[in-house]
Amino acid sequence: MFDELLTLVNNSILSHGGKEIELEDNLKEYFSVRGNAVIRSWLWDVPGFRRWRVTRMDAGNKIQVLNTVAYPEYINNHPILGIDLIWFGMKNKLVAVLDFQPLIQDEEYFLTYYQGLKSLKTNYSEFNSNKAMKIYDSNNYFSPWVLFYSGTFDALEISLNNLIDKFLNTYWHIYSEKLDKYKNLSHKDVMTLHRNYDTYSCERDPAHGLFKSYFGEEWANNFLHNFLFPLSNNQ
Numbered sequence: 001m002f003d004e005l006l007t008l009v010n011n012s013i014l015s016h017g018g019k020e021i022e023l024e025d026n027l028k029e030y031f032s033v034r035g036n037a038v039i040r041s042w043l044w045d046v047p048g049f050r051r052w053r054v055t056r057m058d059a060g061n062k063i064q065v066l067n068t069v070a071y072p073e074y075i076n077n078h079p080i081l082g083i084d085l086i087w088f089g090m091k092n093k094l095v096a097v098l099d100f101q102p103l104i105q106d107e108e109y110f111l112t113y114y115q116g117l118k119s120l121k122t123n124y125s126e127f128n129s130n131k132a133m134k135i136y137d138s139n140n141y142f143s144p145w146v147l148f149y150s151g152t153f154d155a156l157e158i159s160l161n162n163l164i165d166k167f168l169n170t171y172w173h174i175y176s177e178k179l180d181k182y183k184n185l186s187h188k189d190v191m192t193l194h195r196n197y198d199t200y201s202c203e204r205d206p207a208h209g210l211f212k213s214y215f216g217e218e219w220a221n222n223f224l225h226n227f228l229f230p231l232s233n234n235q
Contacts, residue, residue, distance in 0.1 A: 001087060002066040004161060006056050009068055012168045018046040027227055032214040048073060048175055061089040071194060077103055077185040079113055081171050094153045098167050099146040103193040112182040114143060116170035121145040124163055198231035
């Protein structure tokens, strides 16, 4: 059910100069042992970014996943883009998290990079869920304007495609030369913060158990440490 969204994300990357990086076969496409699920991933070389990854898991009417994370170059202290969509078919439940994940919790940082996201938060009230994201520390690794939805897919009255298109365009706008840049983080600071982000996320990634159940522990561990959060290996 996320095929159109996958195309939207990848086309947005292509339109901004992205070039696909070839992955090993078992990362590019991998089928579950029982043959009831497939997971496909893309890695992109995008101007202004050191790493941009996209993953799509399709387990039919049981579960659907779309995830993408974009890490700016170390010379940029822009927030990390994160989109995570999970649909549980048996319950017809959608969990959606979209955010410009801040490197630091700082008022000036927020003033520099978050005006567009604040506007989206105001306009899309359905993504103002007050349910806590129990797995993650929302006070450190998410912005105050994270777009969070948890509910039935049928109850979602807005177009998810339209929201994600606007979300991506808002993020691209951060790279406009007209925007002022936050100057209180050094290149070394950003490297450390990216590494901390990967380590924290690797330890708490809720999809790891899902991947193990479908694709086996060995593959899931390799995927977690070497594709999703490779800097977690550099502590």
